Amino acid sequence: MSGKRTLIPDWAKRTTEDLLVTHGEGPHVVVTGISPSGDIHVGNLREVLVGEAIANALKTCGAGVHFVFHADTIDPLRRIAPGVPEEYERYIGHSVSRIPDPEVCHASYAEHFLAPFEEALRRMEIDIEVVRSHQLYEDGFYAAVTREALLHTAKLREILQKVSGRKIPEHWSPYLPRTTEGRLGGVRILEHLPEENKVIFVDEDGWEDAADYSKGEGKLGWRVELAARWKALCATFEPFGKDHTSRGGSTDTADQMAQEVFRYPVPGRYEYEWIQIRGRGAMSSSKGIVLLPGELLKIMSPDALRRMILGRDPGRALDLDLTEGFPRFMDEYQASSGQLLVPFTHLVTISQIARGDTDAAVEMLLQGGYREAVSDREKLAENLAYAHNWAQNWASEPLKLGLLELSEAVEAARGLDETQLQYLNEVASLLEGSMDGDTVQSLLYTKAAEHGLKPKQAFAAVYTVLLGRESGPKAGPFIVSTGVWLAQQRFLGVIRDTMAGGVEG
């Protein structure tokens, strides 16, 4: 029921078996990575989870595995993320690790977006080493491959041109030094001094300068860096989103560069499809269509999130339905993970009535016959919190239960007829704070009959005044949970205001 089960899905098993054949028994290095130039969303999380699944499968086969998250913190800012002030335009071309945090809460622009993601990785207990590329460059980790790249500039340029089909400028260089203004690239390399780890370059204004590539004074261009990084990190496997894997794309060029220039075997690969949010479209940091892992961890457990993001097969596009479809997902998840089954929608109702009072929730669950579900109170409290958060943020209106303000209640009560109002009036006069749920329920029912109201009409009156709807959770226990006194005041208040407003007596 608890404990971490590592079940290996079919797609991961197949991929891993191939990998063991093509790349040997290990030790393996599984690499994932992303550029923190904007929100790191659950689409990005899919890459990490695919990597994790492969890493786990490798471990199960007895192979040694090192699992790495390569944060591309040295990457230049290309466009400012939504919500970032416009004056950040002037940082375009600067390394995101060297740009101030727009909200001043972290050490840099990069950290601002990286931190929440790292927090999610931690909460999901993913066994991964997070490295920052600006750190690696500054530590000289990429010095050797950078030197190699510079020495093979002509060959790299040829590959780039041939494979991508793009015209590459004459003076192209795989290395982008940082100018005195802090911008990467846009300069011309004049000379490479391999024994000093330096390049001499001239900037747009004709100023000559030098950059030490063992100290992070520049970086490799993206496509070259990808291949170089495989070698430097000893990567044997890396998942890629489909945007990278199309013909002429970055994996195409990197594959050839790895083989012909770096003399390094191309790591195993898994191409995963993208995730869309139902009704909003494909996730995109730049369009502001984004769902953060942290948001989802508010409504489900890490394990459920893992299941949701991977889907049946990450090679297939996923259309995340967090509204109507979510309860079903949760029920299926619970069933398949052997947990006690309380229908999610029921949990949603209870969580909203109990509002954090676990004792009250236990009471209601017992009444509903969910005896087993209350045995683990800690777990239950957690699930109630998930359900409650979901109700707040994602549920459609009919599933939300919120008490009306008095003025809203008066407004809603206009739809009630006189008999219903009189019924509420009498009920209010008979309610007592000491009553329990069943007593209130029975009071509501008997008084309905006495007023000649069908139960449905009577209860509709109650729900209308309290919730603004014609139906709701079982009325007696609900009223007790809100506090009998509160319901009583609400009934009386509505009667008073409605009568004063001109309803005939």
Added chain:
RNA sequence: GGGCCAGUAGCUCAGUGGUAGAGCAGGGGACUUUUAAUCCUCGUGUCGUAGGUUCGAUUCCUACCUGGCUCACCA
């Protein structure tokens, strides 16, 4: 145009080389102290189209049609 993915009951989707399944919706019934409550019951759909392989294909292959996404360093 290249690539990837999909096209199965009204909707959302499972599924397997051998007479097609689930959930929801919908119909019928029970209950009748209310609920998007509970219980019972009801599904012959050209499994996108056309070919091929096979004793036999929805499941494998080919072509095509339709839809989605992706190919400017945004997973």
